[in-house]
Amino acid sequence: MKLFSSSVFAFVFAYFASSATAAVTVGHIENGTVGEFLTSSGAAVAAGGVSIGIFTDGGGTPITVSDSAVASATSFADLVALGYKDVRSLSGATAAGGTDWDFPSPVSGSYNSIAISALPAGTQLYLLAFNAGSFVSGAPSTSFAGATEWAVIKDTGDHLSPADLGTKSLLLNTVIASDILVGADKGNNVTMASLAAIPEPSRALLGLMGFMALLARRRR
């Protein structure tokens, strides 16, 4: 009987304990104080936008993706293929009034009510910027179409999702050079880098070998 009672209590409590979990907020702002994304030439970004997201498996559970895999992406679709999800795609995400994560500046705002189940506390958040297009919630893989430059921030010390009910504001002035997977650290600012296919060393080597072989044949 005691066991039964405990089970009932545990069930009842589990129900109400679960109702205590709510949601979290993720925000981002750029200005002269906390830093801004800039183009590779150091100019203000005229188009494109910012994405904050995580990598998940097919079931929505956060996963770890190698930095090299992230950095070698050549489009937002590549990131989506790796499991990238913008926080705007996560359950419950609701924009605070006035939120605008698209360039040109001012870029500022937050998304609240993100289900803690979709964004567990302590999950590594990635902060991305592109110089063209915008986030397409209905078809994420088509987001930021036409971008030729981008930046990827993985701030392992500060850009972690908040505890339940909490808020995380992702800023650029906390970022150090080692946090930048793509782009460059310029004080509080981060400059973008080229978003283009970079030949793998093996392919380059194969190309060089072919060229050498061609030269050798012509000499004969």
Add this chain to the structure above:
Amino acid sequence: MKFHLPLVLLGAALLTAPAVLGQATSGVMGFSTLNCPTGTTLVVPTLVNPSVFQGQAAISADGLTITPTTAPGWAAGAYNATSFSAPTPNYPRFYAEVVSGTNEGLILDILSNSASELTMASAVIPAGIRGTTVQIAIREHVTLDKIVQGATGLTAYADAANLFGPTGATITRIFDGSSWVAGDYTTPAGHSVIYPGSGFSFSAASTVVFSFMGEVKPTKTKVPMYQAGVNIVGNLNPASALLIYGSSFKEALSPYADGFNRFSADGNMTTLGTYFSDGAQMLDGAYNPLAPTATDSVPVNRGVVVSVSADAVVTLNSPLAP
């Protein structure tokens, strides 16, 4: 008339009748209710226990003891922390509070006392206060047992409170019909402490009405906020909500980095707003300055959840000295 304490106050009688050896005074006593619908509510009690001592006291150089400049004649052990055997948790029962000067509002837990001296639970912080003489008041902590006095609608083994520690740990307490037990449903835990200006997440199976009684805090309150913790913070005003515009959060939050969420009071914990600071003024969820006319507020006896990028302290004004 900046401030109103209407029906919530039992009396505005500033009684100066001594409570202990002529060294304690009782202040403005208050009464305040909080309706918690089915679901989850962030509860931050707005009233504190009356002081049992007030006077000048010297803090030792190591910060571990506090000695009144005039012999207080305390009963040894009167302010001792609890000393239950495991697994029952132990808590401080009383705290000394600095009630004037630059450290006004600082809460210092008492471990034990002799007839003339307090031994603190840990060396007092900030270190700069060590070796100085300050005006203190001693109060008994508000506990979960104190909070349920006069409450209606509580459901045994269904209603629960989640308290959050400085490290982010969640401490679950379950109402057992008369007091509270720990998450194992058996260990007594009604003596769990709720610090001034801090609160807990309360889950109710059906509507619960808390009836808080106590003293309206006459001095400032410093509420610590931890980087690793879930910080439920609320105002100590039993009569009116705290307007977020102009609140002291603007100085307490690290500019643009720290923020807090405000939730609905319907039990659903719907996020009503997110707030940041630029160091000089409060910002909304889009990082735009709140207008002076903004009515966004922290409701009476409720709290917001503050996230900080480094441990910080917010200093809340007394409703009696805004």
